[in-house]
Amino acid sequence: MTEGGRPIKKRRGILGALALIAIAVGLYWGLVIAPPDAYQGQVQRIMYLHLPSILTAYLSYFLVFIGSGMYLWKREKRDDILAHSAAELGVLFTALTIIEGSIWGRPTWGVWWTWDARLTLTAILLLIYIGYLMLRSLIEDEDRAAAAAAVLGIIGFLDIPLIHMSVYWWRTLHQPPSILQPNKAPWENVHPSMLIALTINFVGFLLLYFYLLSLRYRFGEMRGEIKARRLARGG
Amino acid sequence: MTLLKETYLLLWKDLLLELRRRESLLTMFFFGTLLLFVFHFSFDLAPEKVPEMAPALLWLAFLFTGTLGLAQLFNAERENHCLDALLLSPLDRGALFLAKTAFNLILMLLVEIVVIPLFWILFNLHSWNLLPQIFLVSLLGTVGFCGLGTMMAAVTLRARARELLLPLVLFPLMIPVILATIRCMENILRMGEFGEALPWLRLLLGFDVIFLTLGVLLFDHVIES
Amino acid sequence: MGAWGFVGLAYGIVWGIILLYLISLKRRYNSAQVELDALSSVEATDCDVKK
Numbered sequence: 001m002t003e004g005g006r007p008i009k010k011r012r013g014i015l016g017a018l019a020l021i022a023i024a025v026g027l028y029w030g031l032v033i034a035p036p037d038a039y040q041g042q043v044q045r046i047m048y049l050h051l052p053s054i055l056t057a058y059l060s061y062f063l064v065f066i067g068s069g070m071y072l073w074k075r076e077k078r079d080d081i082l083a084h085s086a087a088e089l090g091v092l093f094t095a096l097t098i099i100e101g102s103i104w105g106r107p108t109w110g111v112w113w114t115w116d117a118r119l120t121l122t123a124i125l126l127l128i129y130i131g132y133l134m135l136r137s138l139i140e141d142e143d144r145a146a147a148a149a150a151v152l153g154i155i156g157f158l159d160i161p162l163i164h165m166s167v168y169w170w171r172t173l174h175q176p177p178s179i180l181q182p183n184k185a186p187w188e189n190v191h192p193s194m195l196i197a198l199t200i201n202f203v204g205f206l207l208l209y210f211y212l213l214s215l216r217y218r219f220g221e222m223r224g225e226i227k228a229r230r231l232a233r234g235g
Numbered sequence: 236m237t238l239l240k241e242t243y244l245l246l247w248k249d250l251l252l253e254l255r256r257r258e259s260l261l262t263m264f265f266f267g268t269l270l271l272f273v274f275h276f277s278f279d280l281a282p283e284k285v286p287e288m289a290p291a292l293l294w295l296a297f298l299f300t301g302t303l304g305l306a307q308l309f310n311a312e313r314e315n316h317c318l319d320a321l322l323l324s325p326l327d328r329g330a331l332f333l334a335k336t337a338f339n340l341i342l343m344l345l346v347e348i349v350v351i352p353l354f355w356i357l358f359n360l361h362s363w364n365l366l367p368q369i370f371l372v373s374l375l376g377t378v379g380f381c382g383l384g385t386m387m388a389a390v391t392l393r394a395r396a397r398e399l400l401l402p403l404v405l406f407p408l409m410i411p412v413i414l415a416t417i418r419c420m421e422n423i424l425r426m427g428e429f430g431e432a433l434p435w436l437r438l439l440l441g442f443d444v445i446f447l448t449l450g451v452l453l454f455d456h457v458i459e460s
Numbered sequence: 461m462g463a464w465g466f467v468g469l470a471y472g473i474v475w476g477i478i479l480l481y482l483i484s485l486k487r488r489y490n491s492a493q494v495e496l497d498a499l500s501s502v503e504a505t506d507c508d509v510k511k
Contacts (some may be wrong), residue, residue, distance in 0.1 A: 044465045092478075095477075141395045147457060152390050155386065163411055165438060167414070222492040
């Protein structure tokens with residue numbers, strides 16, 4: 001807030017402006033320039049949102065993991081704020097991913113929801129990190145909440161590969177493979193214009209993500225400061 | 236070696252306490268049996284459907300009874316600030332974790348030893364010869380459940396409404412164990428041998444090792460002051 | 461609903477939710493800022509009184 005507060009705020013503003021531009025270009029390219037998919041038609045355009053959302057969600061959970069580990073190691077407040085902020089954004093982007101997937105699934109598969117491995121995995125991730133946020137909100141003591149949440153952040157992240165494995169086996173051993181071919185790389189037989197649309201949207205989402213993260217992080221810092229000052233005043 | 240000795244001593248303390256009070260075991264056992272009755276009334280299964288449904292129902296019963304046990308796992312320590320006293324002693328926190336895990340494990344296994352045969356009787360299953368395999372899978376699943384469960388019981392220890400929060404936090408993380416045990420049991424009941432269940436068994440074993448290790452390493456951080 | 465309908469629905473909901481989140485975050489941020497400034501000014505007057 002005091003030293004270096006202004007330049008950071010300015011840099012965040014620039015980040016936000018860049019995000020806005022990238023998103024606008026991404027929207028235009030994804031909705032207008034890119035051709036419709038040969039098989040899925042126009043609905044495929046949802047992918048320009050879907051893939052960047054899930055990518056940012058995973059990035060978020062990785063940051064929760066890093067922040068949690070650093071917090072337990074060094075016990076610095078900033079790592080905890082980072083983990084908390086990233087978890088909140090992770091939940092947001094995971095929820096968005098599920099919504100997009102569901103809207104894409106309705107015309108493609110004919111149903112809003114199916115117990116496809118990827119959908120199931122994403123839903124479980126959402127549940128884990130909603131649990132993380134609930135845990136944080138239900139412990140009064142800041143330091144205890146931070147330590148408990150950090151342990152959950154580490155365990156939750158390390159559990160993801162196990163959940164991934166079990167959910168995929170569960171689906172492949174018990175159901176014929178879905179109409180999607182999970183083994184086929186998404187960039188095979190893809191029009192270059194589609195790739196550009198996807199890349200721009202990736203960049204847009206990442207910029208937006210870091211803008212939101214920086215804002216949320218600063219908010220966490222300020223809240224910590226307010227609490228500390230109130231405590232210092234004996235209030 | 237001191238780790239194991241401390242674990243043993245702490246476990247012994249908990250077991251003695253339980254022997255005197257008989258709080259957890261009786262309630263868990265009764266709840267498990269009650270669940271079997273409730274399942275029986277609510278599903279009204281055709282006899283040929285039972286082997287398909289049995290693993291899921293059994294594991295659901297264990298999941299609920301286990302959570303009941305976990306919710307009161309640290310009750311003795313919470314009362315009278317015993318936890319603070321324990322933490323002041325030079326005990327290895329890993330030992331505390333292992334002891335608590337083992338304690339809940341013993342309670343759950345005692346419940347399972349009764350509930351599984353009871354299930355076979357109540358639902359008229361005939362495959363009694365498969366019980367040892369079912370027990371083995373159950374054991375592996377329960378170890379994983381108790382390891383991760385003890386961690387999460389400690390994580391939610393200081394939270395408001397912790398009894399409600401515990402399953403909310405625990406169940407999503409437990410999905411590999413839930414899936415693996417149910418699929419394992421299903422394969423065993425269907426084929427009469429491990430066969431396809433082996434990869435699931437390996438996953439279960441991996442889960443157990445990972446979460447017991449993580450518990451020993453991280454328990455220190457959740458439980459302190 | 462046609463294909464474009466689904467696309468519109470997805471884009472609308474997604475950007476709508478992100479916008480809502482941004483607004484709520486901004487609101488939380490600003491209220492924290494106001495509170496922090498108030499606390500700072502109170503502390504400043506406290507110091508003056510002590511002097």
